[in-house]
Amino acid sequence: MLEVLQRRRAALRGSVERSRHLEDRMKQISKAIWPWRMSWLFPLVALLAALDLISTYALLELSGKTDVYEGGLLAKRALRFGGWNGLYVMNAGAVGFLSIVAVSARFFYGRFGLDGFARTAYVSVLVPYAVAASAAVVNNVVMTFI
Numbered sequence: 001m002l003e004v005l006q007r008r009r010a011a012l013r014g015s016v017e018r019s020r021h022l023e024d025r026m027k028q029i030s031k032a033i034w035p036w037r038m039s040w041l042f043p044l045v046a047l048l049a050a051l052d053l054i055s056t057y058a059l060l061e062l063s064g065k066t067d068v069y070e071g072g073l074l075a076k077r078a079l080r081f082g083g084w085n086g087l088y089v090m091n092a093g094a095v096g097f098l099s100i101v102a103v104s105a106r107f108f109y110g111r112f113g114l115d116g117f118a119r120t121a122y123v124s125v126l127v128p129y130a131v132a133a134s135a136a137v138v139n140n141v142v143m144t145f146i
Contacts, residue, residue: 022117026114030119033124044130045129048137053088055141098129099126106118
């Protein structure tokens with residue numbers, strides 16, 4: 001049993017060492033995706049999630065338009081079955097889940113000393129949500145006023 005563990009440990013060390021030569025490239029990729037401080041990304045995601053919720057409320061409830069609806073499958077179900085509180089809980093759960101995945105990936109890569117991979121994993125999980133939420137906010141604002 002001890003021999004099996006030693007072989008697994010040696011294989012893991014070899015894998016980490018093979019990955020070290022990609023560190024600089026991964027860091028460059030992550031900086032191309034998100035050139036600012038990593039600490040700014042989570043507050044941006046939280047702000048965009050709040051703006052998405054507020055702009056959706058403004059479009060659906062305050063605009064007076066009857067021909068608009070929530071287009072997202074999960075958001076539509078959350079709104080139908082839980083109302084605005086359900087939508088809030090679903091949105092908070094989604095942001096929380098993505099944040100846990102991003103921080104966990106960053107932590108585990110960091111434990112192996114692969115900081116370029118850690119940054120890339122963090123950015124790769126949160127930036128797509130930020131882009132999608134930004135598009136939803138812009139859409140909601142435009143649809144509210146047009």
